[in-house]
Amino acid sequence: MYDEIPEEVDVFDFNEFADHLLDQGVLASPSQLHGCLSGLLGAGASQEPEYALSALRESLNLDLYGELASRVMQLYSVTAAALQDDEYVFHPLLPDDDEEIALRTAALASWCEGFLAGFAYRVATVDTSAALQSGDVGEVLRDIAAMAQAEAGE
Numbered sequence: 001m002y003d004e005i006p007e008e009v010d011v012f013d014f015n016e017f018a019d020h021l022l023d024q025g026v027l028a029s030p031s032q033l034h035g036c037l038s039g040l041l042g043a044g045a046s047q048e049p050e051y052a053l054s055a056l057r058e059s060l061n062l063d064l065y066g067e068l069a070s071r072v073m074q075l076y077s078v079t080a081a082a083l084q085d086d087e088y089v090f091h092p093l094l095p096d097d098d099e100e101i102a103l104r105t106a107a108l109a110s111w112c113e114g115f116l117a118g119f120a121y122r123v124a125t126v127d128t129s130a131a132l133q134s135g136d137v138g139e140v141l142r143d144i145a146a147m148a149q150a151e152a153g154e
Helices: 014-023 030-042 049-059 066-084 101-125 135-147
Strands: none
Touching: 014 030, 014 066, 030 049, 030 066, 030 101, 049 066, 049 101, 101 135
16 A cells, blocks of 8 residues: 655656666556546546556556556655646656657657546546536647647657
8 A cells, every 4th residue: 555755756857767667568658557547636536646556557558566656656746746736736757858859759748648538537447527517628638738749749
């Protein structure tokens, strides 16, 4: 069971997270994984860190364990806190600004795909019809879906 998040954990390095994923043979990108976690939270999912692991298993077919599972639970908790912060300190997990634009664009598209997968999974597993009645939700989801198609051009 997951108990505590160390105080100093508040920023996650894209490349470090990518290495953890590769070590476990996971083909998902850090951006897709974080997008999915964000989509789950955006659709009102439980903020319990263990929920993130079961939801990722179901929504993205990811079975995480060990150090990576701990890091994902930390990321989920930090993301939940950032989304509720009055200062709006939320940032998607993307490559650094000094990376090539094609990589950054692909990561943003992957984050959006993950967000939609997490949001859809949560909506499909609970009755959230009242929350989806707002036109704003539909507009935001359409915008995210459009960004999921992003490609870097010449």
